[in-house]
Amino acid sequence: MAARILKLLCVFFSVLTVLLCGCEHDKNSNAVNTDFSADFKARYRGTELSGSLINTRQGYCAIDLSSPETLNGLSVSYSGNELALSRSGVKATADEDYLPNDSFCSILHGILKAAPNSKGSSEITLELPCSDANLTVDADGLPKEASVQSLDFFIIFSNTKATGK
Numbered sequence: 001m002a003a004r005i006l007k008l009l010c011v012f013f014s015v016l017t018v019l020l021c022g023c024e025h026d027k028n029s030n031a032v033n034t035d036f037s038a039d040f041k042a043r044y045r046g047t048e049l050s051g052s053l054i055n056t057r058q059g060y061c062a063i064d065l066s067s068p069e070t071l072n073g074l075s076v077s078y079s080g081n082e083l084a085l086s087r088s089g090v091k092a093t094a095d096e097d098y099l100p101n102d103s104f105c106s107i108l109h110g111i112l113k114a115a116p117n118s119k120g121s122s123e124i125t126l127e128l129p130c131s132d133a134n135l136t137v138d139a140d141g142l143p144k145e146a147s148v149q150s151l152d153f154f155i156i157f158s159n160t161k162a163t164g165k
Helices: 002-022 104-117
Strands: 036-044 047-055 060-067 075-079 082-087 090-095 123-127 132-137 143-148 153-162
Touching: 036 104, 047 104, 060 104, 104 123, 104 132, 104 143, 104 153
Parallel strands: none
Antiparallel strands: 036 047, 036 153, 047 060, 060 075, 075 082, 082 090, 123 132, 132 143, 143 153
């Protein structure tokens, strides 16, 4: 009886190992990797912006602005459909639909939300609610730059690091 249970356990763990190894993502699939952190410099409607961001595949995105000086310390985060704005310890939350689709944060978040559905080349066109966007990714699928010509939006990512597996 003990030998039979031991055989069943061996079979179970063998099948589990095969399943777990077979489900790993192919790193050469050219899929866009949106599980990352980065610094950015951007131009939006004639304003130069800089800051940092963290984005995850689970739908969390945090954008921290450092310039211009009037926006220094402003944080915008998305979690699911909830938007949170905070600065100097004051925080306000709302449904993300309250922020206009053509605002800087909505455009950036929209690009990062739409990107995982894209595969193929290093230059991708994405459909956003407000306009079409162009996204360029590096060999690892991490975003390098993005633009929306009709809204004078351009962003370059630097110090980009993958945060997921």
